[in-house]
Amino acid sequence: MSENEKDMWDASRDPRWTSLILDSIGDGVFTVDREGKITSFNRAAEEITGFSREEAIGQYCHEIFRANICFEDCPLRRTAQTKERIVNLEVTILSKDNREIPISISTAQIVDEQGQVIGAVETFRDLSLIRQLQEEVSGRYRFEDIVSRSKAFSRIFQVLPDIAQSDSTVLLCGESGTGKELFASAIHNLSKRCKGPFVKVNCGALPETLLESELFGYKRGAFTGAVVDKPGRFKIAEGGTLFLDEVGDLSLGTQVKLLRVLERKEYEPLGGIKTERADVRIVAATNLDLEELVARKRFREDLYYRLNVVRIDIPPLRERPEDIPLLIEHFLHRLNRKMGKQVRRLSDKALQILLDYTYPGNVRELQNILEHAMILCKGVEIQPRHLPAYLTRRTPLTSPPRSQTLAGAEILREKEKEAILSVLQRSSFRLSEAAKDLGIHRSTLWRKMKRLGIEKPRSVAKSQ
Amino acid sequence: MKVAVLRYRERVAPRYGFSEDALIVDLVGNEARDQEVIPLRGWFPYEIPKLLKEKGVEVVIAGGINGVFQEMFRSFGIEVVWGFIGTPEEALAAFSMRGTGGWRVPCGRRRARRRLGQRNRSFGKEVK
Protein backbone atom coordinates (compact mmCIF):
# COMPACT_ATOMS: atom_id res chain seq x y z
CA MET A 1 0.00 0.00 0.00
CA SER A 2 1.49 3.34 -0.97
CA GLU A 3 1.91 6.19 1.48
CA ASN A 4 -0.67 8.11 -0.46
CA GLU A 5 -3.36 5.48 -0.13
CA LYS A 6 -2.73 5.12 3.58
CA ASP A 7 -3.45 8.78 4.14
CA MET A 8 -6.63 8.64 2.17
CA TRP A 9 -9.92 8.84 3.98
CA ASP A 10 -11.17 5.32 4.33
CA ALA A 11 -14.87 5.58 3.56
CA SER A 12 -15.66 2.08 4.70
CA ARG A 13 -14.56 2.95 8.21
CA ASP A 14 -16.50 6.17 8.48
CA PRO A 15 -19.87 5.53 10.14
CA ARG A 16 -21.36 8.63 8.56
CA TRP A 17 -20.54 7.30 5.16
CA THR A 18 -22.00 3.92 6.00
CA SER A 19 -25.31 5.41 7.02
CA LEU A 20 -25.41 7.51 3.86
CA ILE A 21 -24.90 4.43 1.76
CA LEU A 22 -27.50 2.48 3.66
CA ASP A 23 -30.02 5.24 3.22
CA SER A 24 -29.50 5.45 -0.49
CA ILE A 25 -30.23 1.85 -1.33
CA GLY A 26 -33.68 0.57 -2.16
CA ASP A 27 -33.63 -2.51 0.06
CA GLY A 28 -34.60 -2.28 3.68
CA VAL A 29 -31.69 -2.91 6.04
CA PHE A 30 -31.68 -3.18 9.80
CA THR A 31 -29.41 -4.58 12.44
CA VAL A 32 -30.12 -6.07 15.84
CA ASP A 33 -28.02 -6.68 18.92
CA ARG A 34 -27.78 -10.04 20.63
CA GLU A 35 -31.01 -9.43 22.49
CA GLY A 36 -32.86 -8.91 19.23
CA LYS A 37 -33.28 -5.17 19.74
CA ILE A 38 -32.97 -2.96 16.71
CA THR A 39 -29.76 -0.97 16.50
CA SER A 40 -30.06 0.59 13.04
CA PHE A 41 -32.84 1.04 10.54
CA ASN A 42 -32.30 2.52 7.09
CA ARG A 43 -34.56 4.77 5.08
CA ALA A 44 -36.02 2.03 2.85
CA ALA A 45 -36.86 0.08 6.01
CA GLU A 46 -38.79 3.14 7.18
CA GLU A 47 -40.63 3.37 3.89
CA ILE A 48 -41.56 -0.29 3.68
CA THR A 49 -42.59 -0.82 7.31
CA GLY A 50 -44.04 2.63 7.92
CA PHE A 51 -42.13 2.91 11.21
CA SER A 52 -39.66 5.74 11.55
CA ARG A 53 -36.12 5.07 12.65
CA GLU A 54 -36.90 6.79 15.94
CA GLU A 55 -39.78 4.46 16.61
CA ALA A 56 -37.87 1.36 15.60
CA ILE A 57 -34.51 1.69 17.26
CA GLY A 58 -34.33 0.07 20.68
CA GLN A 59 -37.44 -2.03 20.13
CA TYR A 60 -37.53 -5.80 19.76
CA CYS A 61 -37.34 -6.50 16.07
CA HIS A 62 -40.43 -8.73 16.04
CA GLU A 63 -42.50 -5.89 17.47
CA ILE A 64 -41.61 -3.58 14.62
CA PHE A 65 -41.09 -6.00 11.80
CA ARG A 66 -44.04 -8.23 12.65
CA ALA A 67 -43.34 -10.82 9.98
CA ASN A 68 -45.27 -14.06 10.29
CA ILE A 69 -42.00 -15.90 10.69
CA CYS A 70 -40.97 -13.74 13.68
CA PHE A 71 -43.51 -15.64 15.74
CA GLU A 72 -42.61 -19.07 14.49
CA ASP A 73 -38.93 -19.35 13.82
CA CYS A 74 -37.12 -16.02 14.07
CA PRO A 75 -34.62 -16.03 11.21
CA LEU A 76 -32.35 -13.53 12.93
CA ARG A 77 -32.09 -15.63 16.04
CA ARG A 78 -31.39 -18.66 13.91
CA THR A 79 -28.65 -16.81 12.09
CA ALA A 80 -27.15 -15.42 15.28
CA GLN A 81 -27.06 -18.86 16.86
CA THR A 82 -26.09 -21.09 13.99
CA LYS A 83 -24.26 -18.81 11.58
CA GLU A 84 -26.71 -20.07 9.00
CA ARG A 85 -27.42 -17.35 6.47
CA ILE A 86 -30.88 -17.00 5.12
CA VAL A 87 -31.25 -15.90 1.54
CA ASN A 88 -34.43 -14.59 -0.07
CA LEU A 89 -36.94 -16.14 2.25
CA GLU A 90 -40.45 -14.90 1.45
CA VAL A 91 -42.55 -13.72 4.38
CA THR A 92 -45.24 -11.12 5.01
CA ILE A 93 -44.92 -8.29 7.45
CA LEU A 94 -47.61 -6.10 8.91
CA SER A 95 -46.82 -2.45 8.30
CA LYS A 96 -47.40 0.25 10.89
CA ASP A 97 -50.73 1.07 9.27
CA ASN A 98 -51.78 -2.60 9.31
CA ARG A 99 -51.18 -3.53 5.71
CA GLU A 100 -49.77 -6.96 4.97
CA ILE A 101 -46.73 -6.58 2.80
CA PRO A 102 -44.95 -9.50 1.16
CA ILE A 103 -41.19 -9.20 1.33
CA SER A 104 -38.16 -11.37 0.82
CA ILE A 105 -35.51 -11.35 3.52
CA SER A 106 -31.86 -12.28 3.83
CA THR A 107 -29.84 -12.41 7.04
CA ALA A 108 -26.23 -12.62 8.18
CA GLN A 109 -24.31 -12.56 11.45
CA ILE A 110 -22.38 -9.53 12.56
CA VAL A 111 -19.08 -10.51 14.12
CA ASP A 112 -16.63 -8.11 15.80
CA GLU A 113 -12.87 -8.06 15.31
CA GLN A 114 -12.40 -10.71 18.00
CA GLY A 115 -14.77 -13.04 16.22
CA GLN A 116 -17.57 -12.54 18.76
CA VAL A 117 -21.13 -12.47 17.47
CA ILE A 118 -22.51 -9.05 18.31
CA GLY A 119 -25.76 -9.24 16.41
CA ALA A 120 -27.27 -9.81 13.01
CA VAL A 121 -28.23 -7.86 9.95
CA GLU A 122 -31.31 -8.35 7.86
CA THR A 123 -31.99 -6.96 4.40
CA PHE A 124 -35.40 -7.11 2.85
CA ARG A 125 -37.11 -6.30 -0.39
CA ASP A 126 -40.70 -5.25 -0.96
CA LEU A 127 -42.45 -7.81 -3.18
CA SER A 128 -45.86 -6.10 -3.25
CA LEU A 129 -45.62 -5.05 -6.84
CA ILE A 130 -44.46 -8.42 -8.06
CA ARG A 131 -47.15 -10.15 -6.04
CA GLN A 132 -49.78 -7.79 -7.27
CA LEU A 133 -48.82 -8.50 -10.85
CA GLN A 134 -48.77 -12.22 -10.16
CA GLU A 135 -52.18 -11.98 -8.57
CA GLU A 136 -53.54 -10.08 -11.47
CA VAL A 137 -52.19 -12.69 -13.83
CA SER A 138 -53.50 -15.63 -11.84
CA GLY A 139 -56.63 -13.73 -10.89
CA ARG A 140 -56.49 -14.64 -7.22
CA TYR A 141 -57.42 -12.36 -4.41
CA ARG A 142 -57.18 -12.74 -0.70
CA PHE A 143 -59.86 -12.01 1.86
CA GLU A 144 -57.87 -8.97 2.85
CA ASP A 145 -58.39 -7.46 -0.58
CA ILE A 146 -62.02 -6.79 0.11
CA VAL A 147 -62.18 -3.26 1.38
CA SER A 148 -65.24 -2.02 3.15
CA ARG A 149 -66.44 -0.43 6.31
CA SER A 150 -70.13 -0.62 5.59
CA LYS A 151 -72.57 -2.37 7.92
CA ALA A 152 -73.74 -4.69 5.18
CA PHE A 153 -70.20 -5.86 4.50
CA SER A 154 -69.30 -6.34 8.10
CA ARG A 155 -72.25 -8.68 8.41
CA ILE A 156 -70.91 -10.56 5.41
CA PHE A 157 -67.37 -10.60 6.81
CA GLN A 158 -68.70 -12.03 9.99
CA VAL A 159 -70.14 -15.09 8.31
CA LEU A 160 -67.80 -15.40 5.35
CA PRO A 161 -65.18 -17.59 7.05
CA ASP A 162 -67.84 -20.00 8.27
CA ILE A 163 -69.51 -20.07 4.90
CA ALA A 164 -66.17 -20.69 3.26
CA GLN A 165 -65.30 -23.52 5.60
CA SER A 166 -68.53 -25.35 4.94
CA ASP A 167 -68.81 -27.02 1.57
CA SER A 168 -72.20 -25.55 0.70
CA THR A 169 -73.06 -23.97 -2.59
CA VAL A 170 -72.97 -20.18 -2.47
CA LEU A 171 -74.92 -17.76 -4.59
CA LEU A 172 -73.46 -14.27 -4.91
CA CYS A 173 -75.92 -11.62 -6.05
CA GLY A 174 -74.96 -8.09 -6.91
CA GLU A 175 -74.78 -5.58 -9.69
CA SER A 176 -71.90 -5.50 -12.11
CA GLY A 177 -68.64 -4.42 -10.55
CA THR A 178 -69.69 -4.91 -6.92
CA GLY A 179 -67.01 -7.50 -6.28
CA LYS A 180 -68.70 -10.85 -6.84
CA GLU A 181 -65.61 -12.40 -8.26
CA LEU A 182 -63.54 -10.99 -5.43
CA PHE A 183 -65.85 -12.69 -2.96
CA ALA A 184 -65.79 -15.93 -4.90
CA SER A 185 -62.00 -16.12 -4.67
CA ALA A 186 -62.07 -15.08 -1.03
CA ILE A 187 -64.46 -17.93 -0.29
CA HIS A 188 -62.17 -20.32 -2.09
CA ASN A 189 -59.06 -19.03 -0.34
CA LEU A 190 -60.67 -19.34 3.07
CA SER A 191 -61.99 -22.82 2.42
CA LYS A 192 -60.57 -26.25 3.03
CA ARG A 193 -60.20 -26.48 -0.72
CA CYS A 194 -57.83 -23.52 -0.89
CA LYS A 195 -54.92 -25.70 -2.00
CA GLY A 196 -57.03 -26.97 -4.87
CA PRO A 197 -57.82 -25.07 -8.07
CA PHE A 198 -60.18 -22.12 -8.40
CA VAL A 199 -61.78 -22.39 -11.81
CA LYS A 200 -64.05 -19.82 -13.36
CA VAL A 201 -66.63 -20.34 -16.09
CA ASN A 202 -68.49 -17.44 -17.58
CA CYS A 203 -71.87 -18.94 -18.35
CA GLY A 204 -72.95 -15.97 -20.41
CA ALA A 205 -70.00 -15.92 -22.75
CA LEU A 206 -70.47 -19.16 -24.70
CA PRO A 207 -73.25 -20.67 -26.82
CA GLU A 208 -75.05 -23.64 -25.30
CA THR A 209 -73.22 -26.57 -26.90
CA LEU A 210 -69.79 -25.05 -26.44
CA LEU A 211 -70.55 -24.25 -22.83
CA GLU A 212 -71.56 -27.84 -22.16
CA SER A 213 -68.38 -29.28 -23.58
CA GLU A 214 -66.50 -26.62 -21.67
CA LEU A 215 -68.21 -27.61 -18.41
CA PHE A 216 -68.29 -31.37 -18.73
CA GLY A 217 -65.57 -32.04 -21.29
CA TYR A 218 -65.77 -34.63 -24.02
CA LYS A 219 -64.31 -37.97 -24.94
CA ARG A 220 -62.39 -38.74 -28.08
CA GLY A 221 -64.76 -39.33 -30.97
CA ALA A 222 -67.72 -37.65 -29.30
CA PHE A 223 -68.09 -35.61 -32.48
CA THR A 224 -66.05 -34.86 -35.56
CA GLY A 225 -62.99 -32.95 -34.50
CA ALA A 226 -62.89 -34.47 -31.02
CA VAL A 227 -59.60 -36.25 -31.59
CA VAL A 228 -58.45 -36.28 -28.00
CA ASP A 229 -60.23 -36.33 -24.64
CA LYS A 230 -60.87 -32.87 -23.34
CA PRO A 231 -61.39 -32.48 -19.63
CA GLY A 232 -64.22 -30.15 -18.64
CA ARG A 233 -64.08 -27.43 -16.03
CA PHE A 234 -65.68 -29.77 -13.51
CA LYS A 235 -62.71 -32.08 -13.95
CA ILE A 236 -60.17 -29.26 -13.88
CA ALA A 237 -61.71 -27.88 -10.70
CA GLU A 238 -61.59 -31.27 -8.96
CA GLY A 239 -60.75 -30.85 -5.29
CA GLY A 240 -61.25 -27.11 -5.63
CA THR A 241 -63.93 -24.56 -6.38
CA LEU A 242 -65.89 -24.01 -9.57
CA PHE A 243 -67.04 -20.44 -9.98
CA LEU A 244 -70.08 -20.19 -12.25
CA ASP A 245 -70.20 -16.54 -13.23
CA GLU A 246 -73.36 -15.04 -14.75
CA VAL A 247 -75.46 -18.14 -14.01
CA GLY A 248 -78.55 -16.14 -14.88
CA ASP A 249 -77.48 -16.35 -18.51
CA LEU A 250 -77.58 -20.17 -18.68
CA SER A 251 -79.89 -21.61 -21.30
CA LEU A 252 -82.74 -23.77 -20.04
CA GLY A 253 -81.11 -26.84 -21.59
CA THR A 254 -77.83 -26.35 -19.77
CA GLN A 255 -79.73 -25.59 -16.58
CA VAL A 256 -81.18 -29.11 -16.63
CA LYS A 257 -77.74 -30.66 -17.00
CA LEU A 258 -76.25 -28.50 -14.30
CA LEU A 259 -79.09 -29.35 -11.96
CA ARG A 260 -78.41 -33.03 -12.45
CA VAL A 261 -74.75 -32.58 -11.54
CA LEU A 262 -75.63 -30.62 -8.44
CA GLU A 263 -78.14 -33.23 -7.35
CA ARG A 264 -76.14 -36.33 -8.05
CA LYS A 265 -72.64 -34.95 -7.71
CA GLU A 266 -71.69 -36.74 -10.90
CA TYR A 267 -71.83 -36.15 -14.65
CA GLU A 268 -71.03 -37.70 -18.00
CA PRO A 269 -68.61 -36.07 -20.38
CA LEU A 270 -69.96 -35.73 -23.94
CA GLY A 271 -69.58 -39.07 -25.71
CA GLY A 272 -68.41 -40.73 -22.52
CA ILE A 273 -69.92 -43.91 -21.13
CA LYS A 274 -68.52 -43.64 -17.65
CA THR A 275 -69.95 -41.14 -15.19
CA GLU A 276 -67.42 -39.01 -13.34
CA ARG A 277 -67.67 -37.84 -9.78
CA ALA A 278 -67.84 -34.11 -9.37
CA ASP A 279 -65.73 -33.28 -6.36
CA VAL A 280 -66.12 -29.52 -6.58
CA ARG A 281 -67.56 -26.78 -4.49
CA ILE A 282 -69.87 -24.51 -6.45
CA VAL A 283 -69.91 -20.76 -6.09
CA ALA A 284 -72.31 -19.06 -8.48
CA ALA A 285 -72.78 -15.39 -9.24
CA THR A 286 -75.32 -13.29 -11.04
CA ASN A 287 -76.16 -9.67 -11.60
CA LEU A 288 -79.70 -10.53 -12.61
CA ASP A 289 -82.70 -10.89 -10.42
CA LEU A 290 -83.02 -14.68 -10.35
CA GLU A 291 -86.43 -14.66 -8.64
CA GLU A 292 -87.76 -12.56 -11.43
CA LEU A 293 -86.26 -14.93 -14.01
CA VAL A 294 -87.88 -17.84 -12.18
CA ALA A 295 -91.22 -16.05 -12.25
CA ARG A 296 -90.79 -15.46 -15.98
CA LYS A 297 -89.85 -19.13 -16.47
CA ARG A 298 -86.43 -18.18 -17.78
CA PHE A 299 -84.73 -19.89 -14.88
CA ARG A 300 -85.64 -23.26 -13.40
CA GLU A 301 -87.01 -23.01 -9.92
CA ASP A 302 -85.39 -26.29 -8.80
CA LEU A 303 -81.97 -25.12 -9.95
CA TYR A 304 -82.53 -21.81 -8.24
CA TYR A 305 -83.11 -23.61 -4.93
CA ARG A 306 -80.05 -25.78 -5.48
CA LEU A 307 -77.86 -22.74 -5.98
CA ASN A 308 -79.48 -20.57 -3.37
CA VAL A 309 -78.26 -22.59 -0.40
CA VAL A 310 -76.22 -19.78 1.05
CA ARG A 311 -76.85 -16.42 -0.50
CA ILE A 312 -74.72 -13.34 -0.23
CA ASP A 313 -76.18 -10.07 -1.46
CA ILE A 314 -73.53 -7.52 -2.26
CA PRO A 315 -75.02 -4.04 -2.10
CA PRO A 316 -74.20 -1.57 -4.88
CA LEU A 317 -71.67 1.13 -4.09
CA ARG A 318 -74.25 3.93 -4.10
CA GLU A 319 -75.90 2.30 -1.09
CA ARG A 320 -72.69 2.37 0.91
CA PRO A 321 -71.10 5.76 0.25
CA GLU A 322 -69.02 5.34 3.41
CA ASP A 323 -66.90 2.89 1.40
CA ILE A 324 -65.97 5.42 -1.26
CA PRO A 325 -63.12 7.14 0.65
CA LEU A 326 -61.79 3.79 1.80
CA LEU A 327 -61.81 2.36 -1.69
CA ILE A 328 -60.18 5.51 -3.05
CA GLU A 329 -57.35 5.06 -0.60
CA HIS A 330 -57.05 1.38 -1.47
CA PHE A 331 -56.92 2.01 -5.20
CA LEU A 332 -54.54 4.97 -4.93
CA HIS A 333 -52.20 2.69 -3.09
CA ARG A 334 -52.49 -0.14 -5.59
CA LEU A 335 -52.30 2.11 -8.62
CA ASN A 336 -49.33 4.03 -7.24
CA ARG A 337 -47.45 0.78 -7.04
CA LYS A 338 -48.63 -0.47 -10.38
CA MET A 339 -47.96 2.78 -12.22
CA GLY A 340 -44.92 3.86 -10.24
CA LYS A 341 -46.62 7.10 -9.16
CA GLN A 342 -46.67 9.11 -5.99
CA VAL A 343 -50.25 10.37 -5.93
CA ARG A 344 -51.16 10.86 -2.29
CA ARG A 345 -54.66 12.32 -2.13
CA LEU A 346 -57.59 14.02 -3.79
CA SER A 347 -58.35 17.69 -3.46
CA ASP A 348 -61.49 18.46 -1.46
CA LYS A 349 -63.37 19.36 -4.64
CA ALA A 350 -62.34 16.20 -6.46
CA LEU A 351 -63.29 14.09 -3.47
CA GLN A 352 -66.67 15.78 -3.26
CA ILE A 353 -67.35 14.97 -6.90
CA LEU A 354 -66.56 11.31 -6.29
CA LEU A 355 -68.71 11.24 -3.18
CA ASP A 356 -71.67 12.73 -5.01
CA TYR A 357 -71.59 10.31 -7.91
CA THR A 358 -73.81 7.22 -8.05
CA TYR A 359 -71.56 4.65 -9.77
CA PRO A 360 -73.76 2.57 -12.03
CA GLY A 361 -70.59 0.52 -12.70
CA ASN A 362 -69.92 0.23 -8.96
CA VAL A 363 -66.44 -0.39 -7.58
CA ARG A 364 -64.99 -1.22 -10.97
CA GLU A 365 -66.10 2.16 -12.27
CA LEU A 366 -64.52 3.94 -9.31
CA GLN A 367 -61.32 2.05 -10.03
CA ASN A 368 -61.43 3.09 -13.70
CA ILE A 369 -62.06 6.72 -12.76
CA LEU A 370 -59.04 6.75 -10.47
CA GLU A 371 -56.85 5.08 -13.04
CA HIS A 372 -57.89 7.71 -15.56
CA ALA A 373 -57.16 10.48 -13.05
CA MET A 374 -53.77 9.08 -12.13
CA ILE A 375 -52.65 8.96 -15.71
CA LEU A 376 -53.38 12.67 -16.04
CA CYS A 377 -52.21 13.73 -12.60
CA LYS A 378 -48.58 14.73 -12.56
CA GLY A 379 -48.38 15.90 -8.98
CA VAL A 380 -49.38 14.39 -5.66
CA GLU A 381 -52.97 15.57 -5.58
CA ILE A 382 -55.82 14.68 -7.91
CA GLN A 383 -57.83 17.73 -8.99
CA PRO A 384 -61.30 17.85 -10.57
CA ARG A 385 -59.72 18.47 -13.97
CA HIS A 386 -58.04 15.06 -13.78
CA LEU A 387 -61.38 13.31 -13.45
CA PRO A 388 -63.28 12.04 -16.50
CA ALA A 389 -65.29 14.87 -18.00
CA TYR A 390 -68.62 13.14 -17.55
CA LEU A 391 -68.25 13.52 -13.79
CA THR A 392 -67.54 17.21 -13.77
CA ARG A 393 -69.62 18.49 -16.63
CA ARG A 394 -72.87 19.67 -15.19
CA THR A 395 -75.61 18.71 -17.56
CA PRO A 396 -78.97 20.35 -16.93
CA LEU A 397 -80.01 16.92 -15.73
CA THR A 398 -77.73 16.91 -12.75
CA SER A 399 -79.66 19.47 -10.75
CA PRO A 400 -83.29 18.53 -10.74
CA PRO A 401 -85.29 20.18 -8.01
CA ARG A 402 -84.92 17.77 -5.13
CA SER A 403 -88.49 16.92 -4.72
CA GLN A 404 -89.34 16.01 -1.17
CA THR A 405 -91.86 13.49 -2.34
CA LEU A 406 -89.30 11.20 -3.98
CA ALA A 407 -88.60 8.18 -1.84
CA GLY A 408 -84.97 7.19 -1.21
CA ALA A 409 -84.97 4.40 -3.76
CA GLU A 410 -86.42 6.66 -6.38
CA ILE A 411 -83.83 9.35 -5.74
CA LEU A 412 -81.14 6.74 -6.23
CA ARG A 413 -82.81 5.54 -9.38
CA GLU A 414 -82.96 9.06 -10.72
CA LYS A 415 -79.31 9.68 -9.87
CA GLU A 416 -78.29 6.45 -11.54
CA LYS A 417 -80.27 7.32 -14.60
CA GLU A 418 -78.65 10.73 -14.73
CA ALA A 419 -75.20 9.26 -14.45
CA ILE A 420 -75.77 6.70 -17.16
CA LEU A 421 -77.33 9.25 -19.44
CA SER A 422 -74.41 11.61 -19.15
CA VAL A 423 -71.92 8.85 -19.99
CA LEU A 424 -74.07 7.82 -22.93
CA GLN A 425 -74.34 11.37 -24.18
CA ARG A 426 -70.61 11.80 -23.99
CA SER A 427 -70.04 8.71 -26.09
CA SER A 428 -72.85 9.68 -28.49
CA PHE A 429 -74.70 6.56 -27.34
CA ARG A 430 -72.04 4.15 -28.48
CA LEU A 431 -72.89 1.41 -26.00
CA SER A 432 -69.56 -0.41 -26.02
CA GLU A 433 -67.67 2.77 -25.31
CA ALA A 434 -70.05 3.90 -22.59
CA ALA A 435 -70.02 0.44 -21.00
CA LYS A 436 -66.25 0.52 -20.91
CA ASP A 437 -66.26 3.89 -19.18
CA LEU A 438 -68.71 2.62 -16.63
CA GLY A 439 -66.74 -0.55 -16.18
CA ILE A 440 -69.67 -2.79 -16.95
CA HIS A 441 -70.59 -5.24 -19.66
CA ARG A 442 -72.35 -3.94 -22.71
CA SER A 443 -75.23 -6.30 -22.00
CA THR A 444 -75.45 -5.08 -18.42
CA LEU A 445 -75.60 -1.50 -19.60
CA TRP A 446 -78.29 -2.43 -22.03
CA ARG A 447 -80.32 -4.09 -19.28
CA LYS A 448 -79.86 -1.10 -17.01
CA MET A 449 -81.04 1.22 -19.78
CA LYS A 450 -84.13 -0.87 -20.20
CA ARG A 451 -84.81 -0.95 -16.50
CA LEU A 452 -84.35 2.80 -16.16
CA GLY A 453 -86.26 3.56 -19.33
CA ILE A 454 -83.36 5.14 -21.17
CA GLU A 455 -83.67 5.05 -24.93
CA LYS A 456 -81.34 6.01 -27.70
CA PRO A 457 -82.46 9.26 -29.27
CA ARG A 458 -83.61 8.65 -32.83
CA SER A 459 -80.92 10.78 -34.40
CA VAL A 460 -78.10 8.62 -33.03
CA ALA A 461 -79.97 5.35 -33.25
CA LYS A 462 -79.59 5.45 -37.01
CA SER A 463 -75.88 6.01 -37.03
CA GLN A 464 -75.20 2.87 -34.92
CA MET B 1 -65.43 -1.59 31.31
CA LYS B 2 -64.06 -4.94 30.22
CA VAL B 3 -60.87 -4.56 28.24
CA ALA B 4 -58.86 -7.34 26.61
CA VAL B 5 -55.18 -6.97 25.85
CA LEU B 6 -53.98 -9.38 23.20
CA ARG B 7 -50.61 -10.76 24.25
CA TYR B 8 -47.60 -12.49 22.84
CA ARG B 9 -44.97 -13.55 25.36
CA GLU B 10 -46.38 -11.34 28.10
CA ARG B 11 -46.26 -8.25 25.86
CA VAL B 12 -48.89 -6.66 23.64
CA ALA B 13 -49.07 -8.96 20.62
CA PRO B 14 -47.36 -7.16 17.73
CA ARG B 15 -49.55 -8.92 15.20
CA TYR B 16 -53.12 -9.97 15.82
CA GLY B 17 -52.95 -13.35 14.15
CA PHE B 18 -50.12 -14.42 16.43
CA SER B 19 -51.67 -13.55 19.76
CA GLU B 20 -51.03 -16.25 22.38
CA ASP B 21 -53.60 -15.21 24.91
CA ALA B 22 -55.81 -12.36 26.03
CA LEU B 23 -55.53 -10.63 29.35
CA ILE B 24 -59.02 -9.53 30.27
CA VAL B 25 -59.44 -6.92 32.96
CA ASP B 26 -62.27 -4.86 34.28
CA LEU B 27 -60.99 -1.32 34.00
CA VAL B 28 -62.42 1.02 36.59
CA GLY B 29 -60.80 4.41 36.19
CA ASN B 30 -57.19 3.46 35.83
CA GLU B 31 -57.46 0.46 38.07
CA ALA B 32 -57.50 -3.01 36.52
CA ARG B 33 -59.66 -5.50 38.43
CA ASP B 34 -60.61 -9.16 38.03
CA GLN B 35 -57.80 -10.27 35.78
CA GLU B 36 -58.40 -13.30 33.65
CA VAL B 37 -56.21 -14.84 30.98
CA ILE B 38 -57.73 -16.85 28.20
CA PRO B 39 -55.58 -18.78 25.73
CA LEU B 40 -56.04 -17.90 22.07
CA ARG B 41 -53.79 -20.49 20.51
CA GLY B 42 -55.78 -22.87 18.38
CA TRP B 43 -58.51 -20.37 17.60
CA PHE B 44 -58.85 -19.01 14.11
CA PRO B 45 -58.39 -15.23 14.07
CA TYR B 46 -61.95 -14.76 12.93
CA GLU B 47 -63.34 -16.78 15.82
CA ILE B 48 -61.74 -14.59 18.45
CA PRO B 49 -64.17 -11.64 18.28
CA LYS B 50 -67.05 -13.94 19.15
CA LEU B 51 -65.05 -15.57 21.92
CA LEU B 52 -64.22 -12.22 23.49
CA LYS B 53 -67.76 -10.96 23.05
CA GLU B 54 -68.98 -13.92 25.07
CA LYS B 55 -66.59 -12.84 27.81
CA GLY B 56 -68.24 -9.43 27.82
CA VAL B 57 -65.25 -7.61 26.35
CA GLU B 58 -66.00 -4.10 25.06
CA VAL B 59 -62.56 -2.90 24.02
CA VAL B 60 -59.62 -4.78 22.57
CA ILE B 61 -56.09 -3.44 22.84
CA ALA B 62 -53.80 -4.64 20.09
CA GLY B 63 -50.50 -4.03 18.43
CA GLY B 64 -50.86 -4.41 14.66
CA ILE B 65 -54.16 -5.68 13.36
CA ASN B 66 -55.42 -5.93 9.81
CA GLY B 67 -58.41 -3.75 8.95
CA VAL B 68 -60.54 -6.75 8.11
CA PHE B 69 -60.14 -8.14 11.59
CA GLN B 70 -60.83 -4.73 13.09
CA GLU B 71 -64.04 -4.71 11.12
CA MET B 72 -64.96 -8.12 12.53
CA PHE B 73 -64.49 -6.92 16.07
CA ARG B 74 -66.58 -3.86 15.34
CA SER B 75 -69.33 -5.98 13.91
CA PHE B 76 -69.51 -7.63 17.34
CA GLY B 77 -69.70 -4.21 18.95
CA ILE B 78 -66.13 -4.42 20.23
CA GLU B 79 -63.93 -1.37 19.84
CA VAL B 80 -60.36 -1.92 18.69
CA VAL B 81 -57.54 0.31 19.88
CA TRP B 82 -54.33 -0.56 18.13
CA GLY B 83 -50.75 0.56 17.69
CA PHE B 84 -49.35 -0.37 21.09
CA ILE B 85 -45.83 -1.59 21.62
CA GLY B 86 -44.85 -2.66 25.13
CA THR B 87 -46.25 -4.48 28.13
CA PRO B 88 -49.98 -4.90 28.81
CA GLU B 89 -49.59 -2.75 31.92
CA GLU B 90 -48.13 0.11 29.88
CA ALA B 91 -50.87 -0.28 27.30
CA LEU B 92 -53.64 -0.29 29.90
CA ALA B 93 -52.14 2.75 31.61
CA ALA B 94 -51.94 4.59 28.30
CA PHE B 95 -55.45 3.50 27.37
CA SER B 96 -56.94 4.65 30.65
CA MET B 97 -55.59 8.11 29.83
CA ARG B 98 -57.39 8.17 26.54
CA GLY B 99 -58.83 11.42 25.49
CA THR B 100 -55.58 12.97 26.58
CA GLY B 101 -54.11 12.08 23.22
CA GLY B 102 -51.59 9.55 24.48
CA TRP B 103 -53.32 6.35 23.53
CA ARG B 104 -52.87 6.01 19.80
CA VAL B 105 -49.12 6.26 20.01
CA PRO B 106 -46.94 3.24 20.58
CA CYS B 107 -45.70 2.96 24.13
CA GLY B 108 -42.18 3.57 22.87
CA ARG B 109 -43.01 7.23 22.53
CA ARG B 110 -40.86 8.61 25.32
CA ARG B 111 -37.83 6.93 23.96
CA ALA B 112 -38.71 8.08 20.49
CA ARG B 113 -38.64 11.72 21.51
CA ARG B 114 -35.21 11.44 22.92
CA ARG B 115 -33.96 9.94 19.70
CA LEU B 116 -35.53 12.68 17.70
CA GLY B 117 -32.98 15.04 19.20
CA GLN B 118 -30.21 12.73 18.18
CA ARG B 119 -31.44 12.54 14.67
CA ASN B 120 -31.18 16.24 14.12
CA ARG B 121 -27.56 16.13 15.13
CA SER B 122 -26.73 13.10 13.07
CA PHE B 123 -24.84 13.48 9.87
CA GLY B 124 -26.42 13.71 6.48
CA LYS B 125 -29.96 12.99 7.49
CA GLU B 126 -32.35 15.65 6.39
CA VAL B 127 -35.42 16.20 8.44
CA LYS B 128 -38.29 15.27 6.13
Ligand SMILES: Nc1ncnc2c1ncn2[C@@H]1O[C@H](COP(=O)(O)OP(=O)(O)OP(=O)(O)O)[C@@H](O)[C@H]1O
Ligand atom coordinates in the same frame (compact mmCIF):
# COMPACT_ATOMS: atom_id res chain seq x y z
N1 LIG C 1 -64.91 -4.19 -1.75
C1 LIG C 1 -63.92 -4.12 -2.63
N2 LIG C 1 -62.69 -3.84 -2.23
C2 LIG C 1 -61.67 -3.76 -3.11
N3 LIG C 1 -61.81 -3.92 -4.43
C3 LIG C 1 -63.02 -4.19 -4.90
C4 LIG C 1 -64.14 -4.31 -4.03
N4 LIG C 1 -65.22 -4.60 -4.77
C5 LIG C 1 -64.81 -4.66 -6.05
N5 LIG C 1 -63.49 -4.42 -6.14
C6 LIG C 1 -62.71 -4.37 -7.39
O1 LIG C 1 -63.57 -3.92 -8.41
C7 LIG C 1 -63.39 -4.67 -9.60
C8 LIG C 1 -64.66 -5.37 -9.98
O2 LIG C 1 -64.94 -6.44 -9.09
P1 LIG C 1 -65.45 -7.87 -9.60
O3 LIG C 1 -64.83 -8.23 -10.89
O4 LIG C 1 -65.31 -8.81 -8.48
O5 LIG C 1 -66.99 -7.49 -9.83
P2 LIG C 1 -68.17 -8.40 -10.35
O6 LIG C 1 -69.26 -8.22 -9.36
O7 LIG C 1 -67.68 -9.78 -10.62
O8 LIG C 1 -68.57 -7.66 -11.68
P3 LIG C 1 -69.25 -8.26 -13.03
O9 LIG C 1 -70.67 -8.60 -12.66
O10 LIG C 1 -69.17 -7.09 -13.96
O11 LIG C 1 -68.44 -9.42 -13.43
C9 LIG C 1 -62.25 -5.62 -9.32
O12 LIG C 1 -61.05 -5.03 -9.79
C10 LIG C 1 -62.22 -5.74 -7.82
O13 LIG C 1 -60.93 -6.00 -7.37
Ligand SMILES: [Mg+2]
Ligand atom coordinates in the same frame (compact mmCIF):
# COMPACT_ATOMS: atom_id res chain seq x y z
MG1 LIG D 1 -67.48 -10.79 -12.43
